Amino acid sequence: MKLVANRDGHRDIGTLIRGARARTGVSQRVVAERSGISLRTLREIEQGRVRSPRASSLQRLAEVLSEPELFTYLPGTSPQGEAGYTDDDPLVLRVLGRLAVSRGPVELTAGTPKQQSLLGLLALRVHQVVDRDEIIDVLWGDDIPDSFGQLIHTYVYRIRQLLEMHAGPDGAQPLLVRRATGYELQMPDDDRLDLLRFRRLVRETGRARAAHDPEAEVRLLDTALSLWWGPVLEGMGESLRGHPVAVESAQQRVASALRLADLVLPRGQYESVIDHLGPIARSHPLHEGVHARLGTALAGSGQRAAALEMFAAIDRRLRHVSGIGAGEELRTAQLAILRTDEERVPVRAVFRAPAGEPVRPFQLPSGIRDYVDRPEQQRILHHLTGRGPQVSFGAAPIAALYGPAGVGKSILTARVATASRPAFRDGILHGELRTGSPDEVRALLGRFLRALGVPAESVPDGLPGRSALYRGLLAKRQVLVVIDDAADEQAVRPLVPGGVTSALLLNSRVPLSGLEGARHFRVSPFGDDQALTLLAHLAGQARVRGERDAAARIVRLCGGLPLAVRVAGMRLAARPHWTLSRLADRLEDEVHRLDELAMGDLDVRDRLGRGRPVLEPVVREALRRLADAAGAFTIASAAEVLGRPAREAEDVLEALVDQQLLEGPARSGGEYAFLPLTRIHAREPV
Known part of the structure; x- marks a missing residue:
């Protein structure tokens, strides 16, 4: 059925609105508040005194009053007065x-x-x-x-x-x-939703590639890229345009366009490459791979002068931003165009950095497919890329993540590093510091320097010399340094980049409060919705929907600890004949709960044990006594359990908070609390 507008008189809109209000039983004031227009404006519209009500006002009134006929007065109708959509249009x-x-x-x-x-x-x-x-x-x-x-x-x-x-x-x-x-x-x-359709087409493209079906791959890539009509949420605020999902989607768009170019350029299909890479080049003015292929397509389509001008422009931009000109891939494509108009321009060249040319390593930490978004991810990303509210002036941004064992610090670090990649055009360096010894830091700096293109014979022997060379190199580049499992501040300081263009992202169990210039982000256990999302990813959406209450019990008994939820989900995936209630019943037994939370080399007890610090004897004994007594404490109740004055009891509680073995109170005078699995582990004999 088509919706047909009645345009005999302007009072018809007022009649419609008054009738809809009478039908729904709401007052003018309520309609005005819900639709976001002024009460005076609403009265004027109802009385027919407004000749052309704004489309946005009519839209909101139609929604608030559930009156579809008002939509026929909106722009977008045909000259015959018929609405431009039908009931069959979704x-x-x-x-x-x-x-x-x-x-x-x-x-x-x-x-x-x-x-x-x-x-x-x-x-x-x-x-x-x-x-x-x-x-x-x-x-x-x-x-x-x-x-x-x-x-x-x-x-x-x-x-x-x-x-x-x-x-x-x-x-x-x-x-x-x-x-x-x-x-x-x-x-x-x-x-x-075009974002969901794009993701589905990218997955289908991957299957076509695995099946060695280039024709299907080209067709799917072209369809997927045709869904884009600008950057994600173009024109909206930076908080949305820089959202991790937006950044990741933009990366998938670029990767898809580069893959399409590699497939069709050898066939001489230059216009398709220009159509898809042209808009991307405008929003990625420093991306060398995009410009190399776009230049190839321009030259192949007879626009040799435009291609050479584009190469010169990106070279100028690169020199202005970093002091370094175009890389090997761009120069190879440019030289091929200069040699002859007739020669087929190579799309890609194996990267071989000449002397003095910066190497761009991308040592991304390993992530996971079934990631569950965290709200803190966006704040970390904004801080690292210089868009956050607390970026120190004149120093490299440092984001320091911390939290209890098994809370997902490394996974979140990997996700942030991946989402940050477009902001760090000169590469990502990744390493671990499990002991934090000077020898370990020295060895890691040596590996970083070689990854940055320093010949082995030119790497200084001592830690100070390596740190100075490393800081000097990063001061001239845009590099993200990622450190997993940082031991302490002393181990991290030699790895802080020089200048302001690079950044440091690290995670540790305890907050490295003495690290100058760092902004600290606590990684907390999942809320119920996040934990259920992860469980559904692993065990299956249908199983979780079918036993919602049992699923809620599982995540509650796991204390929202992502590692524990992951292990529970993996066990259910490996045992499709188990109901969720069966696993929940097994987890109810505190004595054997940690026994249940082990799968392959993922073992919650082992991770909690490796994450437990070496405590002073007094604090270690206090931890055991508190764990035996209850799950939460005020300072007064802890003093009673420990048999100590309130001030000494508070010092012990704060020491355990520092070591991420207790959760601090939400307000002054509130309760300190154990995470459920941390308490169970603390009660076990050492």
């Missing part, structure tokens, strides 16, 4: 470019800028819970209004009304679901 969201909400050929009004930002964030994190803290960070940053809670509620209400108003022909619609810690956008199928 609602479609697009984020691969400017945010758009559409049905058929008609683009719908998505609300105020803040409402659009929230919808964009929910779409980026589709099928995942977006915590309230992340919403606040994205919408307002550090300038949080007093009424933020009511504003979030209003934006959510309007988005939900928009989604419900435009249910699909089969009743299927995107849903905005309230969760314990935030909200989750659920899409009925991938084709309703």
Whole structure:
């Protein structure tokens, strides 16, 4: 059925609105508040005194009053007065470019800028819970209004009304679901959100490549890249455009375009490469691989002068930014064009750095496929790339992650490092410091220097000489240094980059509070929604949905510790004949709970043991006595258990907080608490 507008008179809109209000039983004031327009404006519209109500006002009124006929007065209708979409057209969201909400050929009004930002964030994190803290960070940053809670509620209400108003022909619609810690956008199928469709096509492309089917791969890559019409959420704030999901999607776009170019350039299909790489080159002005292939395509299509000018321009930009000109790949493509117009220009050359040319190592730490997003990831990323509110002036940014054993510090570090890659064009260095001894630090610096292109014979012998050379090299480049399992501040200081263009990302069990200039980020156990998401990734969505209560018991008994939830999920995946209730019942037994949480070389007891520091005898005895007594303590109750004055008891509690064996109180005078598995482990004999 087509929606047909009645345009006989302007009073018809007022009549529609008054009738809809009477039907729903709401007052003018309530409608005005929910739609975000003034009460006076609403009265003027109802009385027919506004000749051309704004499209955004009509859109919100239609959503608030559930009156679809108002949509026929919106722009986007045909000259015959027929609405540009039919009942058969589904609602479609697009984020691969400017945010758009559409049905058929008609683009719908998505609300105020803040409402659009929230919808964009929910779409980026589709099928995942977006915590309230992340919403606040994205919408307002550090300038949080007093009424933020009511504003979030209003934006959510309007988005939900928009989604419900435009249910699909089969009743299927995107849903905005309230969760314990935030909200989750659920899409009925991938084709309703371009980001999901792009991800699916990328997966299919990988399967075509594995099957050695280049024709299918080219077809899928072209379709996937055609979904993009600009940078992710173009025109929105930096908090959204720089969101880890947006950054990762942009990386997938670039990788897909480079792969397509490598497949079709040898066939002479230059226009396809220009179409896809041209827009990417504009948003990645320093990406050498993109410009090398684009120059090849331009020259092949007869635009030799444009290709050479592009090579000269990127060389100037590279020299201006880093003092270093174009690399081997760009120079090889440029020289090939200069030799002859007729010769087929090579797309890729094996990288061989000449003397003095910087090597760009990318030693990314290993990550995992079933990652569950954390709200702190975006704040860490912003700090490292110089966009956060607490970046020290005149020094390299340092982000120091810390938290209990098994909480997922290394996984989060790997995710942040991967998302940071576009900001660090000269590479990523990765290493571990398990003991932090001078010999270990010296050896790691030697490995880093060789990775940066320093010949082995030119690497200084001593630790001070290696550190000075390393800092000098990084002061002229954009490199991210990633250190896993840092032992202490003394071990890390020689690895702090010189200058302001590079950055250091590290994780440790305890906060390295004495590390000058570092910003510290505590990695906390998962909330219930995050833990259930991880369990569903591993054990299967259907099993978790089918036994929701048992799944909740499992994550509660795991204390939200990601490692424990991961092991539980892996055990269920390995035992499809087990119900979730069976595993939950086995975990209820505290005596054998840690026995249950082992799978292959992942062993929660072993990780907690390796993560337990060497404590002073007094603190070690206090830990055992507190663990035997209860799971949470005030200072007074701890003093009673330990038989010590309150001040000494507080010192012991704070020492255990420093070592990540206790959770500190949320407020002064509150309770210190054990993580459940930490307490069980502390009660076991050493």
